[in-house]
Amino acid sequence: MKKITWIVASMLLVGSLSLTSCSEKTKDSANETVEEAKSDMDENVADAKADIKEAGQDFEAKVKEDKDELKKDIDEAIGKLDRKIEEADNKMDKAADKEKAKWRERKRELNAEKEELQASLKKAQNETADKWDEFKANTKEKIAKAKADLND
Secondary structure: OHHHHHHHHHHHHHHHHHHHHHHHHHHHHHHHHHHHHHHHHOOOOHHHHHHHHHHHHHHHHHHHHHHHHHHHHHHHHHHHHHHHHHHHHHHHHHHOHHHHHHHHHHHHHHHHHHHHHHHHHHHHHHHHOOOOOHHHHHHHHHHHHHHHHHHH
């Protein structure tokens, strides 16, 4: 019986040593995996931050380009309105009283459109990027209206 006890005790000792050493290897392996995952995650976060920053810079550059283009379009439309206002002034000088009233009204409409475009131009400089697309669409409509009105 003593032999069996010693054999069982030896087997338990060998088994516990084997299990303990396996668990240390497993722990080391798990720790390495965790460190690698953490390192990968840090790299991915850094890459994502760089991508977001680049996308933000691209968007800001696009908005600046859009603002410059819109300013050019507004300046062009205002120039055309100014020429039409001058034409209305010239026609008023030569027109009869009945026609003068018509040209005064036309000049008033043109001046109102010009003021609206000038206000849009001032607002464009202060418009934030998040509301830019809506502002740009509204201003393009105003420019189109002014151009259509000039063709009348």
